[in-house]
Amino acid sequence: MPSVNEKLELAYNFVLHTNRNVFLTGKAGTGKTTFLHQIKQASAKRLMVVAPTGVAAMNAGGVTIHSLFQLPFGPIVPGAMQRETRKFTREKIRLLRTLDLLVIDEISMVRADVLDGIDDxxxxxxxxxxxxxxxxxxxIGDMQQLPPVIKDEDWALLKPHYQTGYFFGSKAxxxxxxxxxxxxxxxxQSDAQFINLLNGIREKTITRTQLDELNQRYVPDFSPDEKEGYITLSTHNASAQQINTQKLQALKGRSRTYTATVEGECPVHTFPTEAELELKVGAQVMFIKNDISRDKLYYNGKIGRVVDLDDDVIYVRCPSDDDDIAVYPVEWTNVRYSLDPATKEIKAEPIGRFVQFPLKLAWAITIHKSQGLTFEKAIIDASAAFAHGQVYVALSRCKSLEGLVLRTPIPSHSIKTEQTLxxxxxxxxxxxPTAQELLDSRRTNQESLLRELFSFELAASLLYRAQKLVRDNADNLPDELSAGLNQLNDLLREKAREVTIRFQQHLSAYFADNRLPEENGALQERVIKAGAYFQALIGDELLPLLRQCPTDCDNQQIREAVVEVLDELEKELFIKSGSFQSCQHGFNALTYLQARNRAELDFQPARRKVEVLATDGSAGSSLYKALMKWRNDKAGEHDLSGYMVLPQKTVYELVKLRPTTTDELLAVKGFGKTKVKQIGEEVLQIIREYAGKPERREASAKKSASPKPKKEKIDTRAITLALFQAGRTIDEIAAERSMAVLTIEGHLAQYVRHGEVSLDALLPPDKLKRIRQYFASNQPGSLSEAKNALGKDVTYGELRFVLNALRTDD
Structure with a gap:
């Protein structure tokens, strides 16, 4: 049988080092609440604490379930939630997306449908x-204590969907x-006899002898001396209030009322005591908060009597103390979870405060409100117990059998038994669980996180969505966007997905080892190297290529859709980069989780503006802005939409090709003779100003003896070819045109295919010979297979050059 410390350590390790869900239970007074506070202080995971009621949430240092998840207070019938509209703030969505651990306190009071609402x-x-x-x-909770509150009319709606209303009936x-x-x-409790009696009530195994023994504590017409400090626990709130009111009125002397300070968001149902606290000298009171000072003079549930009342201090004498306790107002804080912008941790942000003396009248309280409290002396009035667990909760508040008095005998039928429980x-x-199950769960958790880390499937899915969206709206989007995404797809497939698929196979071999992944030295070395490779790939190639993709479009709805999916893709790659960076010294599950969540919070989507550079190095983005301003001004003059003057895609082509004559302008898609006649001169004038071309060039062209034939449209590959033929290297062209090297290689590969560029101009003789010999002797299934065989000094672009030349030869 595990010791006390072993059980707590087992629970701690399951919560912190695995991804298993945990139900922590135990009898009243076994330290469940203490464990909750320890987890909050020690856990490296992002966690939130929720509870079913405001008082329970405040005691646990959390928020209510309904406020965090914005659930309706009525029954949550499966399927009905989807028809409701509940708007979550962007901040709350970010909180939920980065959450690792959700702590639900007092789970016995949570309905099954509420838990399914959380799941939804x-x-x-x-x-x-x-x-x-x-x-x-x-x-966290004890099912033998207070149950969920379910009205008959609510259960009529829920019964067709649930076998029980308790939390464990949740479909999720x-x-x-x-x-x-x-x-x-x-x-x-320390009295073995009392503990056995309580266990009998809790487990519904109490014998007639034990019940008779308990009912010996029934004292007819019991009227203790006021100084003894007894508190009555009642099943109903009205009964408790009636007792307190009668007792206070019976006291002689003038009453004083202390008004609480309530600031910010602090709903009435969360008040731990009355906002208007009426007291008299001689009133029996209960402390409702622990003394956090060094002296620890009082604790939550301690009973005493008021001996003096001043404006700013109340003096209370407790039976077990020799001196009066000077009680001052204290503060309760209502919290809301938020993200700390500096630490990126989930923190409980104060949104309201309730300041009042930590006291309440305590001749009587309800059993429901006594949950979690401890009393030296109590009078139990549980004969009218109407809910499962009420008798047990009431009796288990007492520290000893001697301090317990029954107002009426406890009938056997009030100790309610539920077969469901x-x-x-x-x-x-x-x-x-066993210790072996803990070890297996830790291993499974670490393996799952490693497989998640070395997977680019989500990025591939987002890229596929982006490509489909661009294909479906090709007429409205620049050609460079489609070309850029195609290049990105090739790069992602060949350098990321194909590599991780092979790496996943290696992981399976490492996982066959009996050691935890965190303790496997050989695996850690592979992770460090692979992490460095993928971090460099993302930072140096994938993200730059993605960020170069233009998204300019006259149709704002299409542009927003494109930007949204590209932002999601960029975020996924950004998170991957941060996750791989956390493995530079090896894989640790908690470190990885923190890095992954931090990256998600740190991500700021790039504002996707058109960034075009002319081949001569001048700022094309300035020309773009000038043309767009002219276009929009022109449209405004004639009460037209901008695209009716010039489609944005045409503006983009103008910036790229920079025509300076009417013939060149006619080669631009979107310009016909009519449009050239209407606005051609104005457009050419703007281009000349930014290109530094003299005005006389157009005039000299008109005076030419023989008119120039209509020039065919120049595409982006032609510009690359011209620069290459002018003696520029591939790297120089990529830098000059602000494009990826892979893109430039793709342009030239097409000209190799058509025989316009010689392989001798692209590759050194020895490398060309080696690649040709390889393809002559092998038929690789992919370029990656060929590259792995030929070595790191051969690029994918060089392989494509040779393959295209071979296709030309065929």
Whole structure:
């Protein structure tokens, strides 16, 4: 049987070092809340804490489930949520997308449909295929305590969809594996006889002898001395309020009312005590907060009596203390989760504060509000217990049997038994994990994260979406966009996806080792090298090529759609780069998670502006702006849309080709004789001003004895060819034209295919001979296979040159 520390350590390791969902349970007083606070302080994962009620959320240092996930307060019928419109802020969406761990406190009070509501939101903003969007759950609670509140009319709507209203009836949770860890050591009580009696009530195994023993604590017409500090626990709020009001009115003397300071967002239902706290000397009160000072004079649930009232201090005497306690106002903070821009961590951001004396009248409180508290002396009025767990919660608040008095005997029927909970408890016992299961779960988690790291499938999917969108709207988008995406697709396939597919095969071999991936030295060396390769590939080739893709378009709707998918692709590559960077010294699961999430938060999409450079090096973007301004001004004069004067795609062509005569202008797509006659001279004048061409060039062209034949449209490959024939190297052309080397190589490869460029001008003799010999003797299935065989000094572009020449020979 594991020791107390072993169970806590097991729970801690499952939460921190695996991605398994965890149900942490245990009897009242076993330290579940303490464990929650330890996880909050120690976890390197991004976590949020939620609870079903405002008071529980405030006590746990979190927020309510409904506020975080914006769930309706009524029943959440499966299928109905999709018909509702709930707008999430961009900030909240970013929070949910980077969440690693969701802690749900007081899970016994959470309805099944509410848990499915959480699942729906997390799937929507994270991974739609994974339960809860792939977020790890830590569910904390005791099913033998207070149950969820489900009205009869609500259950009538939910019953066709759920076998039970308890959280474990959730459809999402039923298909989600989770482990159960039960804390058994009780800290609140030390009396073995009382502990056994409580266990009998909790587990519904109490014998007639034990029940008789308990009912011996029934004292008819019990009226303790006010100084003894008894508190009554009642099943109903009205009963508790009535007792407190009568007791306060019966006291002699003048009452004083202390008004709370409430600032910001702090809803009434979250107030830990009354905003108008009325007290008299002699009033029995309960502390509702722990003393955080060094003296630790009081704790949550401690009972005392008011002995003096001043404007800014209240003096309370407790039965176990020799001195009065000077009580001053304290602060409760209502929080909202946000992202710290500096640390990129999820933090609890204060949005409201409630300042009041940490006291409330305590002759009586409800059993519901007593959950989590501890009393030295209590009067239990549970004969009218209407909910499962009420009797157990009430009795387990007491530290000893001697400090407990029953207002009425506890009838056996008030100790409610639910077969559903009995069955669930048996399932819990079957889910208790072993040390080996922890090791296996750690290994599975690390393997999963490594496979995720070395996968470019999401990037490929986004690129496919972008290419399809561009193909479907080719008439409205620049040709360079399609060409750039095609080049990016080739690069991504050959240098990233094909490499990672092979690397995944190697991972499988390493995973066959009994060691954890984090502890496998050989695997770590491969990860370091592979990570450096992919980080360089993304930073030096993929991202620059993607960012060069122009998205100018007159149709704003099309442009926004294109920009959106390209931004998503850029973000995915950016996140990959940050993730690979975290592996420069080896793979660590928590370090990887932090790097991945930080990169997602750090990403800022580039503003996609047309950036065109002329072949002579002058700033084409300035000419583009000038032409666009002229076009829009012209359109405004005639009350037209801009594209009716000149389509944006035509403006782009003008910037690229820079025509300076009417004949050259006629070669530009979008210009006919009519348009040349209408606006040609104005367009040419703007181009001349930016190109530095003299005005007389047009005049001399008109005086020419023989008119020049109509010039064919010059495409971007022709410019590359002209520069190459002028003696520029491929690298120089790429730099001059602000294009990727791969793009320039693609241009020239086409001319090799048509026999216009000789291989001798592109490759040194020895390399050309080696590549030709390889292709003559082999038939590789891909260029990657050929490149691996020939070595690093041979590029993909050089392989294409030779292949195209061979096709020409055929």
């Amino acid at each position: 939101v997390l799937r929507r903003y994270r991974n739609r295929q994974e339960p809860f969007g792939g977020v790890q759950l830590l569910m 949770l039923r298909v989600t594996p989770y482990v159960s860890i039960e804390l058994t050591h009780i800290y609140r 009995e069955d669930f408890h048996e399932q819990v016992q079957q889910r208790i």
